[in-house]
Amino acid sequence: MLSxxxxxxxxxxxxxxxxxxxxTSIIQLIPVQNRIGQQIxxxxxxxPDDLPRLRLRDLPRLWRAPEGRKLRIWHARRNVEMLLGIILRDILRMPVKLVFTSASQRxxxxxxxxxxxxxxxxxxTxxxxxxxxxVPHRVSLHGINAERFSPAADRSEVRRALSLPQDQxxxxxFGRIRHQKGTDIFVDAMIRLLPSRPDWSAIVAGRATASHTGYLSGLKARVAAAGLSDRILFVGEHTNINDWYRALDLFVAPQRWEGFGLTPLxxxxSGVPVVAxxxxxxxxxxxxxADETGMVVGKDDLEALSAAAAAFMDDAARLSAAATRARPYVLANFTIESEAERLSAAYEDVWRKFDA
Structure with missing residues (x-):
């Protein structure tokens, strides 16, 4: 869609x-930002082709200010995008100002x-x-599409559709299967926990890229050696991942490194407590x-992760209470609409300084 x-x-x-x-963040945000009037x-x-877009041939038209403003905002998220923005503003002298979103934790x-x-x-972020x-900055945590990610009306029906066990x-x-994502820590925790908890099983959803297929094979071999191949299921990558969340009772995010990480949100x-x-x-x-929706433990700590997961698995009341609190907590703090509003405020800061 041309803009x-x-x-x-x-x-x-x-x-x-x-x-x-x-x-992915851009793809999710742009429709919401336009819906609230940001003209982006x-x-x-x-x-995707359905996002409003400018072409390379449109760039010369940026020498003219947009309707209703004296300048545009160029919202960069990578070094190369900051550099191009600087060229547009400082060398080509276009009426643009530059906003940068930083997710780096180093x-x-x-x-x-x-x-x-x-x-x-x-x-x-x-x-x-x-x-x-x-430098001076704002903090704006990411949000998610809470319509797409929502609790199941009937969890047993969701599990039936996904061919998952009904009695567990x-x-x-969920996520890419690789060392950085800590998939092995989750698998090792489940190998520890499931033998003494016959009413629980586990799911690993996601894709291992070509360079990580050996890592995935090693995990499957560990599960097989523990005799748990029927209870620790590797289900691959799915576009309907929202349905897989709805099938869960507990989610585990065992990452060793992450830029932000949307899966806990x-x-x-989806109404699922989280151990991360x-x-x-x-x-x-x-x-x-007091308002617990999950627990956070140290990175690369199998003992702590296993203990936190066991605390929910062994306490049905705690698990249920955290599940009840989870969705309202996200709706109050982390919707994609609230993220778009925070970005709107960041843009307005810039316009107030330069567009008066």
């Missing part, structure tokens, strides 16, 4: 063809710091990410203490 540059107030570049978390278009490859390189220092507005920024409670771990929105490591933004998106 009229004269009516485009915000441009979201995506200068990477391969699908990534950043690309994408620029670049690797995005010390930035000198090159990244150089680029970030030249932004007109900066947004961090978590307080962890914000801690590495040396289910713990799940998707699970909680302190990777990504997990500590910031899982309610603990």
């Amino acid at each position: 009229d540059p004269s009516r485009t107030h915000v441009i979201a570049p995506n200068l990477k063809r391969r699908l990534s978390g950043v690309t 278009a994408v620029f670049g490859p690797g995005l 010390v930035h390189t000198a090159w990244t710091r150089f680029l970030v220092a030249r932004m007109d507005g900066v947004v961090a 978590s307080h962890k990410s914000a801690a590495y920024l040396k 409670k289910l713990a799940g771990c 998707e699970a909680q929105a 490591t302190d990777a990504g933004a997990f500590e910031e998106i899982i309610a603990q203490d």
